[in-house]
Amino acid sequence: MNMKHFIWLALFLLFSGNAAAKEVAGVDVPDQLTLSQPPLQLNGAGVRSKFFMDLYVGALYLPRPASTTAKVLQQDVAVVSLHILSGLITAEKMRSTIEEGFEDATDGHTQEIAADIQHFIGLFDAEIQVGDTFLLVADKQQGVTAYKNGVASAPIKGEAFRAALLNIWLGQHPAQNSLKQQLLGQ
Template structure:
């Protein structure tokens, strides 16, 4: 009887410890993703995340944070505030390669007509002029009717204003011609 009582107490203690422990964050390519981030004193929830790869090499983990679950581009564009986070997982990414990829992304996002937002694109590209290293983290906070505030490794870099620019930036990963279709699907929680 004492043995049974000890087993029940042990099971109870283990169960209690498991229920009170925080849930482990999602991990992709050895990057631990926060379930929630706070930007400009606003909480955003992890909507989805995936890995951007090229030639079978993982380049970065892309994650989307939203105020509520969003499974379509329209719901993301209409949200008052969202964030895309890029965690660099490859030393092969350089500032030049990142700039080239983003320029190509803006070209795709604007159907080959980026001229209307070229000054904003140029300002945004300056954020990627410093060296990029494996382990760097870029957070792009997109606020409706304001624009995009960029952070590198948690430090605010600059804000690029403009609603058209904000939408084009989000379309780089979530639009009709995304950087990678499987990454788009994962970020939208599919």
């Protein structure tokens, strides 16, 4: 883990309990992450649900507010945080859902990033528990670094992968339309 991402994660964890902008499904969501200068701002947060069950709280942090996916993708860094709420999310279901998310995010054109997707999906081999947190730092310069409960993965470089990952939640076929709207602050 490079020092920049370690500092980002440490500050995220430090501020996540203290400076809550709002509470979403019982999870305190901080209004900013002091990961860089200027700090990243909470763009929006919401709940991913299925069949009236809350699965996770998602939040999007950006250097500048953005109300469209295009404006999010233009920014140098975007951070998606996920806080697991349900025991229905297993490692197997997460891997399947993420793989399906990449298919939807790329309109089925995953060939260019297929190896990166498989590497990323491997991050979900260990069982997932209620309360687990994932922090997905999508940085144009550093690549995508995923943290599970503070433990970092090796970064995955490439703009095509970065854009596809963000489009899982923000693209034309997002994981959930209402969550997309909430992340975009609408």
